[in-house]
Amino acid sequence: MRVDVYPTVLNIPPAEDLAGRVAVVIDVLRATTTICTALANGADTVVPILTPEEAFQVAADNPDRMFLLGGERKAVLIPGFNYGNSPLEYTEARVKGRPILFTTTNGTRAIRRAAGADRVYIACLLNAPAVARELARLEQDVAICCAGTHDQFSLEDTACAGAILHFLAAAGAPVETNDMGVVARDLFREYDGRLGDLVHLSEHGQRLAKLGLQEDLLFCAQLGTLTILPVFTEGQVVLPD
Ligand code: MLT
Numbered sequence: 001m002r003v004d005v006y007p008t009v010l011n012i013p014p015a016e017d018l019a020g021r022v023a024v025v026i027d028v029l030r031a032t033t034t035i036c037t038a039l040a041n042g043a044d045t046v047v048p049i050l051t052p053e054e055a056f057q058v059a060a061d062n063p064d065r066m067f068l069l070g071g072e073r074k075a076v077l078i079p080g081f082n083y084g085n086s087p088l089e090y091t092e093a094r095v096k097g098r099p100i101l102f103t104t105t106n107g108t109r110a111i112r113r114a115a116g117a118d119r120v121y122i123a124c125l126l127n128a129p130a131v132a133r134e135l136a137r138l139e140q141d142v143a144i145c146c147a148g149t150h151d152q153f154s155l156e157d158t159a160c161a162g163a164i165l166h167f168l169a170a171a172g173a174p175v176e177t178n179d180m181g182v183v184a185r186d187l188f189r190e191y192d193g194r195l196g197d198l199v200h201l202s203e204h205g206q207r208l209a210k211l212g213l214q215e216d217l218l219f220c221a222q223l224g225t226l227t228i229l230p231v232f233t234e235g236q237v238v239l240p241d
Contacts, residue, residue, distance in 0.1 A: 031107020
């Protein structure tokens with residue numbers, strides 16, 4: 001099986017190149033970590049939305065759905081939204097049974113761009129080993145789509161892509177990858193056991209730390225704490241039955 005890694009939203013192949021492949025979308029800091037956490041805590045669905053205006057419109061058009069609004073711009077809460085982009089905000093008490101409209105700077109764009117794949121998984125370090133096991137089971141070619149940060153390569157997303165390649169190899173899957181995949185796998189192996197250091201070293205990690213969000217960094221750096229496999233289908237991220 002072939003597993004290619006794409007480092008930023010801009011590198012995500014067009015729909016026609018994703019057709020026939022499985023996509024895995026990663027934004028460790030913090031969009032996909034937050035989406036996975038919200039779903040693990042019982043959120044009904046997370047709808048990736050491109051702009052805050054679109055989120056307000058969808059909520060206004062569907063008052064019966066009682067959507068929560070979540071996400072960030074410049075890493076902080078959007079005025080009028082319920083929650084920001086910290087996974088720690090998405091507790092069971094707040095999200096269980098609720099649908100969430102979610103918009104972030106990089107992560108939700110990446111998810112929407114990957115929509116042309118046969119199946120789109122949402123991954124972060126928390127569920128990376130589980131996603132790798134699922135990919136090994138599917139034996140289909142894979143496009144790992146990192147969100148990156150502001151269309152630039154990011155350490156934390158690349159390391160997560162590398163974790164998936166590492167665990168695929170551990171599962172005995174014979175994998176061919178691209179040059180980015182080799183770099184990603186080596187990066188993960190270099191930092192395995194000290195992913196907190198890598199997340200703190202990253203540019204976006206440093207930005208979040210300056211905003212006082214160190215707890216988010218520690219949370220997002222955890223490896224393999226979840227076994228859920230969220231999929232993006234028909235415009236929303238859900239946990240399949
Ligand atoms: C994003 O999607 O751009 C990030 O999740 C930003 C953030 O950390 O809030």
